Amino acid sequence: MKTLVIGASGYVGGRVVRAFKAAGHEVSGLARSDAAAARVSEAGARVITGDLDDLDALRPHVEATDCVIFTPMVEYATERRAIEVLIEVMAGSGKALVFTSGTAVLAKRTEGYWFDGNYGEDEPWDGDEVFRTRIPIENMVRDGSKRRIRATVIRPPLIWGHGHAPPIHALHSSARTGAVCYVGPGLNVFSTIHVDDLADIFLLAATRGTPGALYHAVSGETNFRSLAEQIAHLRGVKTRSISGAEIDEVFGPFLGPVVFASCNRTRCPRTQTELGWKPNPDRLDIYAELAHPAFMAVDVSAGDQAHFTLADALKDGRKRD
Numbered sequence: 001m002k003t004l005v006i007g008a009s010g011y012v013g014g015r016v017v018r019a020f021k022a023a024g025h026e027v028s029g030l031a032r033s034d035a036a037a038a039r040v041s042e043a044g045a046r047v048i049t050g051d052l053d054d055l056d057a058l059r060p061h062v063e064a065t066d067c068v069i070f071t072p073m074v075e076y077a078t079e080r081r082a083i084e085v086l087i088e089v090m091a092g093s094g095k096a097l098v099f100t101s102g103t104a105v106l107a108k109r110t111e112g113y114w115f116d117g118n119y120g121e122d123e124p125w126d127g128d129e130v131f132r133t134r135i136p137i138e139n140m141v142r143d144g145s146k147r148r149i150r151a152t153v154i155r156p157p158l159i160w161g162h163g164h165a166p167p168i169h170a171l172h173s174s175a176r177t178g179a180v181c182y183v184g185p186g187l188n189v190f191s192t193i194h195v196d197d198l199a200d201i202f203l204l205a206a207t208r209g210t211p212g213a214l215y216h217a218v219s220g221e222t223n224f225r226s227l228a229e230q231i232a233h234l235r236g237v238k239t240r241s242i243s244g245a246e247i248d249e250v251f252g253p254f255l256g257p258v259v260f261a262s263c264n265r266t267r268c269p270r271t272q273t274e275l276g277w278k279p280n281p282d283r284l285d286i287y288a289e290l291a292h293p294a295f296m297a298v299d300v301s302a303g304d305q306a307h308f309t310l311a312d313a314l315k316d317g318r319k320r321d
Contacts, residue, residue: 001066001067001096001206001207002025002028002066003020003028003065003067003069004029004030004048004061004062004065004067004069005020005027005030005045005071006030006068006070006071006072007030007100008027008028008029008030008031008039008040008045008071009030009031009035009036009039010071011164011195012100012156012159012195013043013069013072014043015162015195015198015199016071016199016202016203017040017044018043019196019200019202020069020203020206021044021045023203025067027045027046028045028047028048028061028065029043029045029046029047029048030048030051030058030061031048031049031050032049048061052072052074052078052081055081058085059085059089065095067096067097067098067206068086068095068096068097068098069098069206070082070083070086070097070099070100071100071202073102076133076134076137079137080136080137080140083099083137083140083141084140087140087141087144087147087149087151090144090149091144091147092147092148094149095149096150096152096205096206096207097144097149097151097152098153098154098202099138099141099151099153099154101137101154101155102155102156103155103156103191103264103266104258105127105131105132105133105134105135105138105155106119106125106127106131106264106266107128107131107258107264108127108128108262108263108264109128109257109261109262110184110188110261110262110263111183111184111243111261112182112185112186112225112243112260112261113184113185113187113188113263114188115188115189115263115265118266118267119216119265120216120267120268120269120270121155121213121215121268121271122214128262131258131262138214141153142212142214144211145212151211151212152205152206152210152212152213152214153213153215154198154201154202154216155214155215155266156193156217157190157216157264157266158190158191158192158193158259159192159193159195159198160194160286161196161283161289162292163292163294163295164195164294167190167224167255167259167260168227168231168290168295169298170252171224171228172296172298172300173298173300174250174251175231175232176300176301177240177250178240179232179238179240180231180232180235180237180239181228181239181241181250181251182228182241182242182260183224183241183247183256183260183261184241184243184261186224186225186228186241187225188223188260188261188263189221189264189265190222190224190264191221191264191265192218192219192221192222193217193219193279194219194279194280196283197219197279197280197283198217200277201215201271201275204276205275208274208275208276209274210274213270214270215268215270215274215275216266216267216270216271217268217271218266218267218268219283219284220284220286222286222287226287230287230290234290234296247261
């Protein structure tokens, strides 16, 4: 299967490239700079030079492929335009389109308290409306199935693995305040998945997914106080509860409210049933990941920034990519 990965230079996209290559597929990756091209090539994909600001140049590459994987998280207007063009070009082809959303659309701000909501795909939801911005784009992709596109949406939660995860980096960096911080009682829970398990789900969705389906990607969950306590132990410092304006001061206006002050618990029954996916038992221990050299190298004594602003998070594929 000829596969085009948009976002191939990023964190998730690079692991998707590797998964598709390992399965024997021919993979191309979009790159907008020399540095991005080097990462795409290193991951094993053929480099296509371009970006989402020139969608007309992307059209022939989409027409020449059997499957498009969209992994970058960009500004919503850019994302919407890109999806509109992809659906227009792919309509009637029977080709696969896999779009990356995220379970942040189901977040419930709790100020660090536990919330009992735990959602499978397409189950009734009672979270916070402010987090649902991406739902219309999800629906646009899913409606692509009505135009003979094998279109599916994947929602990952907190993604980790290989020393990369903005929330874990931010927890380590919060030690610059003298302690590793969490919000309120720190009992709010987030679902998690290892990036390589996520890449496996992309492969399954592209090859056997039901057109129009939404698939969650979940292999575990954790609360932020437990993560903070383990990181504090690793760094030899204390933990500290924060609240109010300090949430944004420490973690920033993006990760602060959307992640560290929220509860976000999901399940993936449709992913397991329809795709036959199970998490790899060797990719379940997020606590072992906390000591990864990439995180321990964060220099908190030098005032290393603890938070990712929205602009920081969007840079180079919004970190997640």
